[in-house]
Amino acid sequence: MKEKKRFLQYCLGYISCILLTMFAYLIANLNYYHNWAIISGIGLLAFIQFIVQMIFFLHLSNSKKDRLKLYIFLSMAVIVMILVIGSVWIMNSLNARMMPSPNNVNKYIKSQDGL
Amino acid sequence: MAENIDLVETAESTKTYLGFWIYIMTDCILFASLFAVYAVLHNNTNGGHSGQTLFSMPYALAETLILLTSSFTSGLTILAARRNNSKKVMLWMAITFFLGGLFLFLEVKEFNHLIQTGNSWRVSGFLSSYFTLVGTHGLHISIGLIWMAILVFFIFRNGLSKKTIKGLTLFNLFWHFLDVIWIFIFSVVYLMGHVGL
Structure with missing residues (x-):
């Protein structure tokens, strides 16, 4: 059964x-x-x-036998979240703050009416 | 018959099994860092192809379904072991091995196609991270196939003993885990790449 x-x-x-x-x-x-x-x-x-x-x-279950496995799984999930979300967040923020290419600088100067 | 159910249950409550579970969780962290690298680098195509133009969707779907089916048949191996039916164990193992081998073959063929058409890992940050992520998964699959061959050899020689059943349960865990990783590769790399993340 x-x-x-x-x-x-x-x-x-x-x-x-x-x-x-x-x-x-x-x-x-x-x-x-x-x-x-x-x-x-x-x-x-x-x-x-x-x-x-x-x-x-x-x-994976919440039964008494599998409780330890579940806790190890959850701590892994926390580490993975920090790792992935943190990396993407930091690198996107860095990208946004990078020095623009000379081409983009020229465009910006032109848009500011000959700074 | 009842004796073998006990063998499977004790194998699943040993310290070895828990230790292997911890190894699998750390392997998840390895893959998570590779996913993070891919998420950071996937737009750095260096003027080359992006995922949108590079990947064939039906091909990736076929790979996914093959790996999913092999994960399912690997689970049936354990059910057969619980019933002490070593013939069925061998049959399901053979099917799992065949499907796993087919998956690896398709993956190598895809890599070969990419490299032949001038999209090797040297071209861009996107392709480097793609090959690292999917290649590491493929490496795990190859190790799984070797492990499966060794297991089948020992089951063939010794039958379903305490030791071989322990090996079977650990292998089953490993194989399911590889399919879990593949869900994310399929969703993040192929599907989201197709939509254009």
Whole structure:
């Protein structure tokens, strides 16, 4: 009985992952909406699929047996968030503050009426 | 039969399993830093192609579905091991190996195509970070394939013992993890690259 439940759990995880992948693929090929809407949609679907695989395939749960695994997972998630969001934030900010190219400087001077 | 369910359950509650889980979490951090590099560099195309013109979407989708299916069949291996059905274990392992090999073949073919058409990692920061990220994933897949071959050899020789079942559960964890990483490569590199991040 328990074995059958496990098998069904796997099938459910597999089918929902396929559906999520196909859905993300279809959304990426839409041209009607603004890019940011599509990109956040893809990001959201990836996140959902990540959670689905973590629960159905990697058997992450809040049961007493898996509690330690869950805590290690959560601390990893915090480090990953800091790493990725922090890098993107800092580097974009640096890019925005970079010295502009000579071409752009000339354009700027011209736009300021011969400074 | 009941004995083998116990073998799988004890294998999944050993310290080795927890240690391997910690290794996988640190591997996630390795991939996260590569993703951060890609996120920072993906616009630095140096006048060359961007992801929008470079990648073939149906090809990437095929790779994704193949890897997802191999992750699923790898999970079925564990279910067969719980039922002490070593023939089925071998069958699912063989299918997982075939799909994993097919995935690696498609990836190498894609890399080869990119390099042949003058888009190697030397061209731009974008391509360097792309090859590093996807190449590191491919390297993990190759290691997984070697590991799988060794496991199949030992199961063939010793049957489903305590040791081989332990190896199976660890390998299963590793293989699922590679598919989890691939979701993000597919979404961030291919799909968002196609839309034009």
